[in-house]
Amino acid sequence: MLDLFEIVRRAARSEAAVLIRGESGTGKEHIAKALHELSPRSNKGFNAINCATLTPELLASELFGHVKGAFTGAIRDRKGLFQTAHQGTIFLDEVAEIPLDIQARLLRVIQEQTFIPLGGTDPVSVDVRIISATHQSLREAVQQRRFRNDLMYRIRVVPIFIPRLAEREGDVEALTWYFIDEFNRQGHRQIEGIRRDAMELLLEHEWPGNVRELRNVIEYAFAIGEGPILEIGCMTPELRGEAPTPTQPFGQNHAERDQILDALARSNGRKSEAADLLGMSRSTLWRKMREHHLIT
Template sequence: MTHQILVVEDDPAHARMLKTLIADWGYEVVLADDGDTGVEQVKSRSFDIVLLDMKMKRLSGMEALKQILEYNPSLPVVMMTAYSSVDTAVEALKIGAYDYLTKPLDFDRLKLTLERILERIFLQSENQHLKERLKSTALHHNILGKSPAMAALLDTLNMVAPTDANVLVTGESGTGKELAAAALHDNSPRKDQPFVRINCAAITPTLLESELFGHAKGAFTGADKKRKGKFLLAHKGSILLDEIGEMTLPMQVKLLRVLQEKEITPVGSDDNISVDVRVIAATNRDLKAMAKQGTFRQDLFFRLNVVTVTIPPLRERPEDIPELVLHFLARFSKKNRREIKGVAPDAMDAMIRYAWPGNVRELMNAVERAVVLARTDYITRMDLPFGQTDESETPDRAHGAGHLENTPLSRIEKQAILSTYAAADGNKSETARRLGITRKTLLKKLKQYGKDK
């Protein structure tokens, strides 16, 4: 494999000389004529090393360095500077540059520097930098990310949490709706009281009423004793009704009454019991559209939708991926007793570019798989689930619909099915539901792809 070197230099003659020299050493070289074009190149394709001039006209090397490392903190950047700018170069090292070289360049040292980086391309310094950033995010109740989208989310949570308003948390599967619900509870006046969770889709409609409101002894076959429901267990605290969109219409009527009257009636009992519970509902479905279609009660929708909190999908905040990767890396290295030291730049770049249809849950699964299967002390692209996949098969947010024009439909279908299957943790029924196909069809496709075991 030929290593990719990006040279960012606004002096055309010096840039051409470097390209010729470095290409003779066996590297593929790409030129950028200023800091802004250098940043664009990093975002548009993968590089192993960046050589970055300090002084440029449109965007300085220092500012370009900051933007490059913000996009991919694992990418090694070597600054090129005049003797008079050594202090600035030292400042660049503090920001995260790998090294600096003074002009006129010592070509032997340049070659040695490139070789040294490639020998240790899995850089501990960048990973340590990410780990330090990771520690600083603990303030936000296990919600990681500093992107504008996550900053807006956290701002909304901070405003809503201290109130007693019902909240509807929406977002695609795997985005972290339960974490947002927990943050709402943990930052509310109810934080010292119970936080009870229930997945409405995981319980049969006939049992859901009993799970929510409890039942009296002898209420039905097998009810040999009185049992408290989730609402009573959450008294004075909060309850999370996850997958609320899967609740049947008859059950929705009973839930609406609880929200209106602030009291429950256990199954098989005539007693009305007052409850003081903050309701947080979560769904990956469009309840407003369902209400218009008549599959979800409009009055219940309005009761639940006092405030809506929407969790952005991971593909809309790729700048948060390095933090999440390092977080999962630390967790799963410890869990699986593997001493994985970090992530290679090519792997981090691939994860930043991947569209993650299964969102954070899919990323988490991918990192754990990579930790378990890693052949070295560092995760490489080949350790990722899509690492050995042809790039045309990998969903990429940068290419859009045009990227799929010449891709066979069978290949797109395969990627969609396998990505959804991974995001659903191998649950075939859930995968079929998300894809909108029958379980029989899914099993046939998985057998075709060799994933039927």
């Protein structure tokens, strides 16, 4: 079976509509951008829209644009994403959430490569490649009559499934190094290695938030740790199996450690800011960090 990278590389060369399916944080938008960047359309626009977060009227207006006076508040003509992505790519995130009447318009754009902006009369021609994503089964949405069968076939010419991070052999380690490299390039700290027990913790974790959660964990470790090696002590409380307990009074030891870690994360590792957040002096924060083995 072709691996994900090879499917993406091959699909990118074509004009075929791609439907990416995967849980939240698995990297659907990341793959969509890669498909665009590796395609002959890479020098044109990549317009992304989350179809689950807008009212139907706003979604239609974002996609197809409107003319002045099309609805209350439409004070001037506005081009939609299809028009501004001409010769480029449009990424429809959470495509299963598109209301049925907008699905009908979308189908027409795909079939005829033209559309009429809201309130307008003149058709606009566009040449746009469509990449869509969903965290749910589109087939089920079709069975539940929430999604048009004909549209499903139009947008899933190449279906790509991204498994959960925990099921992707080798990816936790590879992505850990990828993010270490990314944060090293930001320059405030240089990580050269990761302790074996810390890597084991990463490998054992279930990653319900998938790649997004892993990136956050590495960013957290960069923010609160010190020195060139990532250690268990700078992993998030959740990862270490110590759920934060914000209701406990500050005096209790593990709550104190979590609050320090939280303040350091919120202040991006800046200790004077973290000390302010905690209402203590900078020297007290240093002492407490030493007591909790957060620095050596």
